[in-house]
Amino acid sequence: MPASVQAATAPEWTACPRCRALVYTRRLERNLLVCPECQYHARLTAPERVRQLLDPGSVEPLSFAVDSEDHLRFVDTRPYTDRLYSARLSTGLDEGVLCLRGRIDGHPVVAAVMDFRFLGGSLGAAVGEMITLAAETALADRTPLLLVTASGGARMQEGALSLMQMAKTSQALGRLDEEGILTVSLVTDPTYGGVAASFATLCDVIIAEPRARLGFAGPRVIRQTIRQSLPSGFQEAESLLANGLVDDVVPRAALRPALARLLAFAAPVVPHRRASGAVPVIHDPDRLTDEEPWATVQRARDTARPTTLDYIGYLIDGFQELRGDRSGGDCPAIVGGIGRFDGQPVVVIGHQKGHQPADLIARNFGMATPAGYRKAVRLMRLAAKVGVPVLTLIDTPGAYPGVEAEAGGQAVAIAEALRLMAALPVPIVAAVTGEGGSGGALALAVANQVLMLSGAVYSVISPEGCAAILWDDPAAAPRAASALGLRASDLLRAGIVDGVVPEPEGGAQADPLAAAAALRAAFAAALEDLQPLRPDQLIARRRSRFRRLGAPTQEIVIVEGANR
Structure with missing residues (x-):
């Protein structure tokens, strides 16, 4: 058992360090050392972590000839050489990280797994060298890199040489970015200091175990240096998720499937051709049956229409949502992630509204903040790095117009998205599925092909906003809707959209499955046209x-x- 799990009076029982509940030890082991009462995730050794995550029989150790050196002849209460000897004796490890090749659900991976028992998982020269060699192995193999972190920070006994490992490992991750190799970080408790400020947070995807702590300065350092009181949950995974710093918080039992989904995203693509048959996309505006514009607006806003998450559920296999802009925010009005569309890895991003009032409020009625557009930009960069298409689903009245959004750089965030999409080196297909409002919609619509559902609308401004500005009368919204040319036929005729996907009778809300099937065929046809380019x-x-x-x-x- 790890040191963090304390044995009770009887050896067959274990006391949880957090809630003090007595748990039958064999039950605790079957539960992957997660307390069934309070869900406390006990620290795992590196060998235990490898056994839990990697496919049995797939592990091939990477025996790097690396050793720690006491170049400073460092002595605190004990000589550094004595500490190294004791750590090796107690852990059975040569250093604080295990490096290996292996598979997760059949998907190949190079992994570097840290062990907190070895001098607090500290980042010394040997650990930095091994992490770097693991990254270079992933580059040579063209295989995703998995980093499992557990560290108190830099190894002080090695002085500035330890500090330099932050630059060295960050540089190694940068090489993988340049070469399009997927990187994944699994943050475990605790991950601090030089590890947190280098390779742990530079990966394409960062997932964390529940309540795992991640930060540059640890709580003790903060309290002792600036005497600042810390809020509840400070630096814990759930707080980091809310602040846009990690992609997901995943319980230990769900880690293997989550990692498998991520690795499947980077797996080789099996060429896929759509089934023969007519594609339900209209390119001639005269073939569309128009209804009164204001009625079209009302239909497009119907909360019964399928949302982005509804369409993702219909269209994307193995979807793994990725969250956060990595700058301190996450926006629930934009959802995005990775998965497979007809066997093809894709990044999918869209505005999310909701069906019920509580959902609409929680999602800000689909009106994104700067964090939402920055999250979208981050995911598009991931698509460009790995070389996979981007699908976007647009349904928003517009970007959020609040004071905090303006203070957070709303205009800059939208502009950055527009510029990035224009130069993204992968296919982009966008579909307006409900409302396409203003720059908040366009920020996800600079695509090679822009599609539109027949019951959707797309406009420079909402009819109400136009009426208030030009007629000084919000009641003139129906008149504004007629003037704005916001229907599918108007936009197809103007070349704003490239094709219109017919909706079932009664609209997409009347038969979401049929609407999703038509959208699937349209996306598939667009990708088939674009991918040879x-x-x-x-x-x-x-x-x-x-x-x-x-x-x-x-x-x-x-x-x-x-x-x-």
Whole structure:
């Protein structure tokens, strides 16, 4: 048993360190050392972690010839060499990290698993070298890298040499970014200091165990240096999730499937062609049956219409939601993540409203904050790194107009999204599924192909906003709706959208499954058209598409290959 789990008076019983409940030891072991009463996740050794996460029989140790050196001849209450000897004797490890090749649910991975028992998981020269070698092995193998962190910070006994490992390991992660290799960090309790401020938080995806602590300065350092009182839950995983610093908090029993979903995202793609048959996308506006514009607006706003998460449930296999902008915020009005669409790995992002009042309020009625657009940008960069398409689903009255959003840089966040999408080297297909309101919608719609459901609307401003500004009368909203050209037929005729996906009779809300099936066929056809194109061709065509909008009638050409 790990040191953090204390044996009770009888050896077959264990006392939980947090709630003090007595738990039958064998039950605790079957529960992966998670207390069944309070869900306390006891610390695991590196070998225990490997046995829980990796497929049996798949583990191949990476025996790097690395050893710690006492170049400072450091002595505190004991010589550093004595501490190293004791750590090796008590743990059976050569250093504070195990590096290996293996598989998780059949998916190959290179893993580096830290062990807090070894001098508090401290980051010394040997640990930094081993993490770096693991990253270089992942690069050579073209295999995802998994980092399981547990550390109190830099190893003080090695002085500034320990500090340099932060730069060294960060550089190694940067190489993997450049070469398109997926990186995943599993944060366990605790992860502090130099590890938190380098490789633990530089990965593409960061997941954490419940109540795992992550931070640069630990609570004791904060209290002793600046005498600041700390709030409840400070630096714990759940707080980090709310603040946009990790993607998910995953209980130990669910870690293997969660990691398997992430690794499946990076697995080789089996070529897939859609079944033959007509694709239900209308390109001729005269084929669309128009209803009165204000009625179309009301239909598009119907809370019974499928939401982005509804469509994701219908369209995306193995979806793993990723959260946070990594800058201190997460926005529930934009959801995104990774999964497979018809066997093809994709990143999917969209506005999320909800059906019930409580859901609508929690999701801010689909009106995103700057953190939402920054989260979308982060996920698009992940798609570009790994080389997979982006699908976006647009349904918002507009970006959130509040004071805090403006103070947080709403305009900058939207502008950054627009610029990034224009130059993203992977296929992008967007679909307006409900409301497409203003720049808040366009921030997810700079795509190679822009589709629109027949009952959706897309406009520079809401009819109410237009009526209030131009007619000084919100009651003139129906008149504004007629003037704005916001229906699918209007937008197709103007070239704003490339195709319209017909909805079932009564609208998407009348038959969500049929609406999702039509959208699936439209997405599949668009991807099949786009995927043979090189990155420079995708970028050139996307730029040319938007360059033409509003320009004089003469043809404008952006030369393909200019961005190679």
